[in-house]
Amino acid sequence: QQQVKQSPQSLIVQKGGISIINCAYENTAFDYFPWYQQFPGKGPALLIAIRPDVSEKKEGRFTISFNKSAKQFSLHIMDSQPGDSATYFCAASIMAGGSYIPTFGRGTSLIVHP
Amino acid sequence: GAGVSQTPSNKVTEKGKYVELRCDPISGHTALYWYRQSLGQGPEFLIYFQGTGAADDSGLPNDRFFAVRPEGSVSTLKIQRTERGDSAVYLCASSLRLRAGETGELFFGEGSRLTVL
Numbered sequence: 001q002q003q004v005k006q007s008p009q010s011l012i013v014q015k016g017g018i019s020i021i022n023c024a025y026e027n028t029a030f031d032y033f034p035w036y037q038q039f040p041g042k043g044p045a046l047l048i049a050i051r052p053d054v055s056e057k058k059e060g061r062f063t064i065s066f067n068k069s070a071k072q073f074s075l076h077i078m079d080s081q082p083g084d085s086a087t088y089f090c091a092a093s094i095m096a097g098g099s100y101i102p103t104f105g106r107g108t109s110l111i112v113h114p
Numbered sequence: 115g116a117g118v119s120q121t122p123s124n125k126v127t128e129k130g131k132y133v134e135l136r137c138d139p140i141s142g143h144t145a146l147y148w149y150r151q152s153l154g155q156g157p158e159f160l161i162y163f164q165g166t167g168a169a170d171d172s173g174l175p176n177d178r179f180f181a182v183r184p185e186g187s188v189s190t191l192k193i194q195r196t197e198r199g200d201s202a203v204y205l206c207a208s209s210l211r212l213r214a215g216e217t218g219e220l221f222f223g224e225g226s227r228l229t230v231l
Binding site: 004006032034041042043044045046049089093095096097098099100101102103104105106107 | 118144147149155156157162170205207210212217218219220222
């Protein structure tokens with residue numbers, strides 16, 4: 001059972017365009033929603049995150065939109081750059097024992113053409 | 115270095131053999147996680163330690179998988195009687211025990227790529 005569903009599986013965007021990745025979850029116990037970026041041969045690294053009491057969070061060119069009632073959230077990358085080419089994972093996290101445990105989506109491979 | 119360190123970076127073994135994968139977390143991080151990432155998939159949760167104890171081991175697929183963290187720092191993931199389906203990248207991450215206002219950021223290592231022939 002896939003607890004966090006992510007789409008699309010792959011995405012190709014021209015430089016300067018907007019990249020949009022969508023995620024949906026089922027478990028209402030999730031209360032922290034991070035996005036991780038992963039380059040080939042590296043571990044995932046936190047990009048941006050949001051808590052469910054906020055509908056939008058923006059950091060530079062990256063924005064998370066969160067719809068609690070629909071149990072959906074999305075990542076928007078404005079003015080996409082070739083250096084943004086990577087795999088992006090959404091996650092939904094539950095607090096346990098003093099730290100969050102993220103459940104990851106299957107990932108979106110983003111290619112930004114120059 | 116200051117990041118999460120994992121060894122070996124690559125391990126090739128034969129079906130049925132025993133394997134140990136090591137993780138050295140960021141100093142001062144009390145939480146340590148193991149995830150498994152198959153090709154083209156997202157990281158799949160295996161086990162989470164808070165200090166020396168396994169706070170959640172619900173992701174371990176079967177009793178061939180075991181992990182320890184005896185002194186609350188370095189952790190070892192142990193896989194007995196390896197199978198071809200165990201081939202994946204095993205990721206370790208660490209994080210702080212949260213205080214009010216802190217993020218739940220996990221810091222990942224580069225992973226140990228396990229290939230079972």
